[in-house]
Amino acid sequence: MAVTRAAIRPEPPTAVAYHHGDLPNVLRSSAVEVILEKGLHGFSLREVARRAGVSHAAPGYHFGDIRGLLTAVAIEGFETLHDELVRSGAGIDDPIDRLKAIGHGYVRVGIEHPAHCEVMFRDDVLVADDPTLTAAGLAAYGVLEGCVAAIAERYTADLPVQDVARLCWSTMQGLVELQSKFASLDAMLTRSPTTLDEHVDRFTDLIIGGLLDPQRRPKRARR
Amino acid sequence: MAVTRAAIRPEPPTAVAYHHGDLPNVLRSSAVEVILEKGLHGFSLREVARRAGVSHAAPGYHFGDIRGLLTAVAIEGFETLHDELVRSGAGIDDPIDRLKAIGHGYVRVGIEHPAHCEVMFRDDVLVADDPTLTAAGLAAYGVLEGCVAAIAERYTADLPVQDVARLCWSTMQGLVELQSKFASLDAMLTRSPTTLDEHVDRFTDLIIGGLLDPQRRPKRARR
DNA sequence: GATTGATCGTGACGGTGTCAAGATCTGCGG
DNA sequence: CCGCAGATCTTGACACCGTCACGATCAATC
Numbered sequence: 457m458a459v460t461r462a463a464i465r466p467e468p469p470t471a472v473a474y475h476h477g478d479l480p481n482v483l484r485s486s487a488v489e490v491i492l493e494k495g496l497h498g499f500s501l502r503e504v505a506r507r508a509g510v511s512h513a514a515p516g517y518h519f520g521d522i523r524g525l526l527t528a529v530a531i532e533g534f535e536t537l538h539d540e541l542v543r544s545g546a547g548i549d550d551p552i553d554r555l556k557a558i559g560h561g562y563v564r565v566g567i568e569h570p571a572h573c574e575v576m577f578r579d580d581v582l583v584a585d586d587p588t589l590t591a592a593g594l595a596a597y598g599v600l601e602g603c604v605a606a607i608a609e610r611y612t613a614d615l616p617v618q619d620v621a622r623l624c625w626s627t628m629q630g631l632v633e634l635q636s637k638f639a640s641l642d643a644m645l646t647r648s649p650t651t652l653d654e655h656v657d658r659f660t661d662l663i664i665g666g667l668l669d670p671q672r673r674p675k676r677a678r679r
Numbered sequence: 680m681a682v683t684r685a686a687i688r689p690e691p692p693t694a695v696a697y698h699h700g701d702l703p704n705v706l707r708s709s710a711v712e713v714i715l716e717k718g719l720h721g722f723s724l725r726e727v728a729r730r731a732g733v734s735h736a737a738p739g740y741h742f743g744d745i746r747g748l749l750t751a752v753a754i755e756g757f758e759t760l761h762d763e764l765v766r767s768g769a770g771i772d773d774p775i776d777r778l779k780a781i782g783h784g785y786v787r788v789g790i791e792h793p794a795h796c797e798v799m800f801r802d803d804v805l806v807a808d809d810p811t812l813t814a815a816g817l818a819a820y821g822v823l824e825g826c827v828a829a830i831a832e833r834y835t836a837d838l839p840v841q842d843v844a845r846l847c848w849s850t851m852q853g854l855v856e857l858q859s860k861f862a863s864l865d866a867m868l869t870r871s872p873t874t875l876d877e878h879v880d881r882f883t884d885l886i887i888g889g890l891l892d893p894q895r896r897p898k899r900a901r902r
Numbered sequence: 903g904a905t906t907g908a909t910c911g912t913g914a915c916g917g918t919g920t921c922a923a924g925a926t927c928t929g930c931g932g
Numbered sequence: 933c934c935g936c937a938g939a940t941c942t943t944g945a946c947a948c949c950g951t952c953a954c955g956a957t958c959a960a961t962c
Contacts (some may be wrong), residue, residue: 479909497746497803500949511911516951518909574803577856580720590863597864619881622861626882627846630853633800638845640813641820658842659849666889702940723918734942739920741940904962911956918949925942932934 480518482508484528491529491571496581501525526575527582527589533572534592537565541599551606556660558603559628563652566632573632600625611668620667627659703741705731707751714752714794719804724748749798750805750812756795757815760788764822774829779883781826782851786875789855796855823848834891843890850882 486507490499501522502512519525544561548554566573575581582589601621608615635652642649709730713722724745725735742748767784771777789796798804805812824844831838858875865872 495803501951502949512949513912513951514910522950577860578801579859580718580797584859590860593860594864594867597860616881616885619885622857622878623850623882623885626853626857627850628853629857630849630851633856634845634849634852636802636807637813637816637820641817644817655845658839659846662839662843662846662890663886667885724920725918735918736920736943737941745919906961907959909956909958912954913952914954915952916950919947921944921946923943923945925940927940928938929936930938931936 479508479510479514480528483510483515483518483525484532487525487529488571491574496574496578499526521583523581523583527586529572530576530582531586531589531592533565533569533576534589534596536569536572537562537576538592538596538599540565541596545599545603551603551610552664555600555603555607555624555664556657558600559624559656559660560653562628563632563656566635567652577629597621597625607664607667615667620663624660624663627663628656631655631659702731702733702737703751706733706738706741706748707755710748710752711794714797719797719801722749744806746804746806750809752795753799753805754809754812754815756788756792756799757812757819759792759795760785760799761815761819761822763788764819768822768826774826774833775887778823778826778830778847778887779880781823782847782879782883783876785851786855786879790875800852820844820848830887830890838890843886847883847886850886851879854878854882 483504486504487499489507490503494503501515504525505512505515508514515522515525519528540561541558544557544564545554548557576593601617604615604621604624605617607620608617631652638655639649706727709727710722712730713726717726724738727748728735728738731737738745738748742751763784764781767780767787768777771780799816824840827838827844827847828840830843831840854875861878862872
């Protein structure tokens with residue numbers, strides 16, 4: 457069973473506006489904009505308010521804190537991550553292929569939603585113990601762990617599912633974070649930069665390829 | 680002009696003080712204190728200045744920017760990381776054992792110098808393109824890559840050294856970052872928390888154990 | 903149609919980063 | 933021994949920020 461996800465997905469706009477419109481959603485997307493343009497460093501509640509066309513204290517009313525707003529962004533990030541992981545693995549029968557697809561989905565979220573990713577794991581700017589936040593994070597993790605469990609079930613039952621799942625998660629997270637460092641490393645070696653997807657392919661091959669005894673693996677039913 | 684000091688190791692106090700003492704070093708250690716107590720969120724140049732007993736603009740003179748000061752802290756962190764990795768692997772002949780020792784050294788730095796680690800990879804609060812910073816980071820990475828190269832040389836020459844080294848680096852980095860998430864996951868499963876060192880052991884076993892064909896591995900010359 | 907509560911604006915306070923300009927000390931040439 | 937130049941630090945100011953208390957405004961309900 458693992459993880460329960462309570463939260464609703466793209467958060468449908470609160471049907472009818474009270475005063476101004478559905479400010480919370482507007483503020484959240486404005487926040488994403490600001491992070492995107494000025495970075496988390498140049499982020500400010502007042503700038504968000506300005507961009508949303510409301511007074512400087514309006515964000516405080518809905519999110520209480522600056523951390524509250526960023527937490528909302530992080531939750532949204534985890535939810536889209538969860539959805540993307542599910543979507544990436546859907547329809548792929550072989551769990552190993554599914555794991556690779558999930559890995560690609562992970563970095564795809566990192567690429568397409570950099571603002572969210574810049575926040576999701578920065579506990580110091582979030583209310584780290586927000587239950588909705590941890591629930592959303594664990595829900596996304598649950599997708600990965602479920603896939604690893606499926607691998608264990610089909611191939612080698614003695615696979616330490618928890619450890620492997622955490623290994624994969626750590627690797628993906630570290631990869632997203634170290635991406636720039638790797639890029640500068642490639643540049644220093646004067647060779648074409650390695651893309652995130654290439655890294656994912658190589659890493660998953662290295663991890664998975666090693667986990668399973670070749671002869672014990674049944675034929676893979678590809679496609 | 681950039682802030683880059685010609686960085687030597689523990690930075691011997693500039694022999695004789697000009698006015699106040701060797702302010703840059705004092706400011707840097709004060710900065711570490713502040714990060715430790717108030718977190719990166721509550722960090723401020725003025726607080727650092729107060730703690731060092733100087734005026735509020737003194738840090739700006741030496742480090743130019745708030746990012747300059749944090750960059751200096753990050754550089755110091757990478758340097759101690761480098762030293763610790765070298766120290767951890769010293770005297771261990773078998774490169775696989777050395778890799779595990781290096782992994783433990785990595786998380787040890789994460790535990791013993793949390794303030795530095797809170798900064799080292801946060802490009803948004805650093806001058807990310809500071810050459811001294813990238814050099815220090817690559818130097819630390821080089822220790823890891825050298826160890827993986829030694830594994831390839833002794834065991835399987837066809838090992839993709841770069842990829843494996845990056846895999847290990849990503850894993851360690853992700854592990855340090857996801858530590859709290861894993862802790863809450865353990866708590867949710869109502870079992871004793873897994874320590875960082877345990878994670879390192881399991882991850883390196885999973886990675887290394889899979890990389891080498893068992894029969895191709897020569898007897899390990901332990902001790 | 904008045905009331906009530908949610909929603910948002912106004913204004914203020916202390917704190918912050920950063921810059922310019924002035925003060926102070928150090929080392930060095932004379 | 934003196935004075936000068938430059939490095940080092942302080943002072944002061946400006947704009948911006950987060951957050952709070954309070955007032956204004958609107959929606960829905962009785």
